[in-house]
Amino acid sequence: xxxxxxxxxxxxxxxxxxxxxxxxxxxxxxxxxxxxxxxxxxxxxxxxxxxxxxxxxxxxxxxxxxxxxxxxxxxxxxxxxxxxxxxxxxxxxxxxxxxxxxxxxxxxxxxxxxxxxxxxxxxxxxxxxxxxxxxxxxxxxxxxxxxxxxxxxxxxxxxxxxxxxxxxxxxxxxxxxxxxxxxxxxxxxxxxxxxxxxxxxxxxxxxxxxxxxxxxxxxxxxxxxxxxxxxxxxxxxxxxxxxxxxxxxxxxxxxxxxxxxxxxxxxxxxxxxxxxx
Amino acid sequence: xxxxxxxxxxxxxxxxxxxxxxxxxxxxxxxxxxxxxxxxxxxxxxxxxxxxxxxxxxxxxxxxxxxxxxxxxxxxxxxxxxxxxxxxxxxxxxxxxxxxxxxxxxxxxxxxxxxxxxxxxxxxxxxxxxxxxxxxxxxxxxxxxxxxxxxxxxxxxxxxxxxxxxxxxxxxxxxxxxxxxxxxxxxxxxxxxxxxxxxxxxxxxxxxxxxxxxxxxxxxxxxxxxxxxxxxxxxxxxxxxxxxxxxxxxxxxxxxxxxxxxxxxxxxxxxx
Numbered sequence: 001x002x003x004x005x006x007x008x009x010x011x012x013x014x015x016x017x018x019x020x021x022x023x024x025x026x027x028x029x030x031x032x033x034x035x036x037x038x039x040x041x042x043x044x045x046x047x048x049x050x051x052x053x054x055x056x057x058x059x060x061x062x063x064x065x066x067x068x069x070x071x072x073x074x075x076x077x078x079x080x081x082x083x084x085x086x087x088x089x090x091x092x093x094x095x096x097x098x099x100x101x102x103x104x105x106x107x108x109x110x111x112x113x114x115x116x117x118x119x120x121x122x123x124x125x126x127x128x129x130x131x132x133x134x135x136x137x138x139x140x141x142x143x144x145x146x147x148x149x150x151x152x153x154x155x156x157x158x159x160x161x162x163x164x165x166x167x168x169x170x171x172x173x174x175x176x177x178x179x180x181x182x183x184x185x186x187x188x189x190x191x192x193x194x195x196x197x198x199x200x201x202x203x204x205x206x207x208x209x210x211x212x213x214x215x216x217x218x219x220x221x222x223x224x225x226x227x228x229x230x231x232x233x234x235x236x237x238x239x240x241x242x243x244x245x246x247x248x249x250x251x252x253x254x255x256x257x258x259x260x261x262x263x264x265x266x267x268x269x270x271x272x273x274x275x276x277x
Numbered sequence: 278x279x280x281x282x283x284x285x286x287x288x289x290x291x292x293x294x295x296x297x298x299x300x301x302x303x304x305x306x307x308x309x310x311x312x313x314x315x316x317x318x319x320x321x322x323x324x325x326x327x328x329x330x331x332x333x334x335x336x337x338x339x340x341x342x343x344x345x346x347x348x349x350x351x352x353x354x355x356x357x358x359x360x361x362x363x364x365x366x367x368x369x370x371x372x373x374x375x376x377x378x379x380x381x382x383x384x385x386x387x388x389x390x391x392x393x394x395x396x397x398x399x400x401x402x403x404x405x406x407x408x409x410x411x412x413x414x415x416x417x418x419x420x421x422x423x424x425x426x427x428x429x430x431x432x433x434x435x436x437x438x439x440x441x442x443x444x445x446x447x448x449x450x451x452x453x454x455x456x457x458x459x460x461x462x463x464x465x466x467x468x469x470x471x472x473x474x475x476x477x478x479x480x481x482x483x484x485x486x487x488x489x490x491x492x493x494x495x496x497x498x499x500x501x502x503x504x505x506x507x508x509x510x511x512x513x514x515x516x517x518x519x520x521x522x523x524x525x526x527x528x529x530x531x532x533x534x535x536x537x538x539x540x541x542x543x544x545x546x547x548x549x
Contacts, residue, residue, distance in 0.1 A: 131394070144372045146379075148409025155404055156397045158415055159437045224415040 007054040007087040013037055017055040017210070021201060024212035029174030030142070031125050036208035046079060046104055047205030049121035053083065053102045056117060056201070062090045064098035069106035069247065069264035076104075093267050105168075107189040109246045109268040112198035114215055120183040122204040125211065127171045127181040147179045150222055158227055167232065173220045174213055182219075188231045188247045193219040236261040241272035296323040297358055298463060298495050299344070304353035306343050307519065314340040315519040317353070323462070326489060326496040328510030328527065330503060330542070336519040337499045338467060344497060345384050345465045346374050357463075379409055383456035387468040389448035392455070393440045399426065399451055400436040406459045425454040430484055446477035450484070457488065466498045470505055482508050503546050507531055515539045 005011065013035070020034040039047040057063065063083055067075035071093040079102060080091050092098050095110040102119040112118060128138040131149045141147070150171050157165040170187035174180050182193055183202055193200065193213060200213040213219060223229040237244045239260040246268060248261040263269035299321040307313040314336035321327050329337045342348040344355060346366055355366040357377070366374060378384070386392040393402050400422035404412070412418055423433040429450040440448050449469060456464060469485065470478040486509055489496055500506050506513055506527060513530045515523040515538065523536040534540045 140371075144375060146375065146409065148405060148411075151408040151413070152394070152397055152401045152405050155401045155408070155415065155418060159398050159400055159419075223413075225413050226415050 004086045006059070007057045007083065008039075009037060009051065009054045013051075014055040017051055020210055021052070021055065021212065024201070024210055025199070025214050027178070028214055028217050029172075029178030029180040029211060031209040031211045034208055034210055036205050039205065040082075041078075043206040044123060046075060046102070046121035048203030048207075048210070049102050049104070049119050049205075050079060050082070050203075051205060052119045052201050052203040052210060053100060054087070056119075057083065057087055057089060057100060059087075059089065061099040062092050062097055063087075064092050064095065064101045064267075065103075066101065066106060066108065066265075066267075067104045068249075069108070069268075070266045072266060094271075095265075095267050105184050105186070106247070106264060107185060107192045109263070109265045110271075111192075112196060114197040116198040118196075118198050118200045120185075120200065120202045122181070122183040122202045122209075123206070124169075125181060125202065125204040125207050125209040127169075127179050142178060145177070147173075150179055151224070154222060154224065154227075158224070164223065164227055164229070170229075171222050173222060175217050175219075179222070180211060180213075186232060186247060187221065187229070190219070190221045190229070191231065195219075234261060238263045238269060241269045243269070243272060297321070298323045298325075299358070299497075300354075300356040301344065302354045302356065304340070304343055304350050304355065306339055306348060306350045308339075311518045312336075313519050314343070314516070317514075317521055319514060319521075319524065321463075321495055321497065323495055324493050325512065326494075326498060326510045328506035328513045329497065329499045329516060330501065330506050330513060331516035332501065332542070335516040337501075337516050339519075340516070341465055341467055341497065341499045345382065346378050347384075379406060380459050381462050383459075383461040383464040385449075385452055385456055385464065385466040385469050387471045389440070389445070389452045392452040393448060395440050398437045398439055399431070399443070402440060402451060402455045403458050405455065410459060421458060425458050426451075428457075428488070429454040430480075444477075446473050446481060449473065449481060453485070453488070457492065457494075460492065461494070463495045463497070466496060468500055468502075469498070470500075470502070478505075485509060503531060503543065515542065 017034055020032045024032045037051060039050055041047060065076045065080040067073040070076060083089055084091055095108040100117050104121045126138055128141055132138050154164050168186050169181050169184045170190055172180055172182050172190060172193060182190060195216050197215055199215055203210045221229040234248050238246060238248060240262050243263055246263045246265060249264045251260045251262055253260055297320050301317055301319050304317045305315045307315060317340055329340060331337050343350045349367060357364045357366055400419060403422040403425050404418040407418055407421060422436050426433045426436060431447060431450050440451055443451060470481055482505060498510055510527050513527045514521050517538045523530060523539045530539060531543055534543045
């Protein structure tokens with residue numbers, strides 16, 4: 001395919017990543033190191049997610065790529081075009097039609113099925129990093145389940161703002177064992193991680209770590225008894241499709257301060273408006 | 278003179294004392310000849326404050342680090358007596374050791390910046406050990422924070438302020454509150470009043486003494502300041518070049534020092 005191996009990475013690399021993925025699936029929420037490769041784009045643009053996608057993609061798979069829920073933003077368009085070119089796979093924007101969905105910052109609103117795989121692009125895989133800068137120490141903390149410090153951050157939120165002000169990358173505990181950073185998805189999407197039918201894979205290219213949530217795994221968001229976990233809510237409905245239950249983006253429409261709230265998941269919004277079949 | 282001849286009655290070994298809390302047996306940790314600590318033996322009883330004094334470089338901090346589980350000794354054992362039996366500190370798993378350090382023991386650093394999380398509020402600092410224990414009720418954590426800030430004579434109204442905005446003495450108080458919140462049985466203190474001016478030091482010492490008595494704490498206190506040692510500790514170990522040169526009751530050692538080095542140390546104290 002244009003002088004590239006199928007899906008850009010060489011077969012040995014894909015094999016190595018698949019092996020790491022098997023380990024990650026076997027230990028839900030555990031960060032597995034892998035030999036990250038250079039991708040033809042800068043770190044921070046989704047190199048981790050792309051290596052995972054490249055490793056699991058088959059010739060007859062249908063790929064969807066979203067960035068902040070949208071199929072038409074730069075990151076989504078370029079990664080989609082990349083795989084069209086180096087793997088020759090069919091791509092789609094319809095959530096239900098996709099086999100593999102690579103995502104940045106969102107989980108699609110349409111519930112995922114058991115034959116779908118969601119691949120997340122992760123910037124900082126270590127949820128304990130903000131409080132403990134040493135990798136050696138954080139690994140030990142994971143090994144010994146020393147997760148008390150995670151609540152220090154939530155405590156600090158309530159002390160400062162009166163409520164848990166963490167709105168994205170909200171820490172979760174996977175299968176009652178590992179505390180995991182679900183990547184910068186809004187906490188609105190955290191409940192979708194719990195008992196999800198689809199396999200969820202997380203790849204961090206710069207940090208060279210990957211982790212996974214197997215299908216039907218318990219995922220709890222950390223909270224306090226008297227300040228339970230809550231998701232974001234809006235007074236408005238989507239200005240385009242009228243949805244009152246999806247994650248909304250605030251869009252400024254002119255210089256006079258007018259604004260709209262619209263669904264961040266473009267495919268979901270278009271489907272509701274009947275603009276795609 | 279041999280070291281065994283120096284050991285006072287408090288070090289006499291085979292006394293079967295039920296209230297022994299910590300047995301230190303022949304502990305050595307040497308970084309080089311004479312650097313570190315060598316063949317240290319002593320027993321700490323429940324409710325006792327043991328002072329370790331000596332000049333800089335005499336190995337007192339190394340000994341404290343070994344006792345507190347922060348540094349593995351080259352030889353020797355540290356036995357901790359719990360309610361359900363003995364624990365050999367360096368034979369148990371790392372998980373168990375760290376849990377012990379976090380819950381039943383406490384360590385007060387000389388510099389409060391080493392013991393506190395400077396980026397989060399005073400309340401979060403005090404609550405951290407409780408959260409590690411599994412406390413998940415914000416209201417309770419906050420109440421405990423305010424309670425302990427009052428106990429260490431801090432203004433409970435400053436519970437949401439960052440430790441960065443506290444003075445040195447207040448930071449040290451906060452560190453003590455943070456350590457005592459899980460009601461540890463044994464606390465290690467490394468120069469708790471170092472770097473504080475004398476009036477602040479006096480008030481802090483007074484507070485530590487009150488807390489130790491109220492909570493029935495056992496304390497291992499490392500200090501180079503004999504006045505601090507006299508005020509707080511029941512028993513003293515005098516260290517020099519990694520070895521214990523004299524041990525005994527505090528008043529006995531300070532009033533009637535036997536070893537030449539202890540005599541020098543006692544005579545060097547400035548009196549205004």
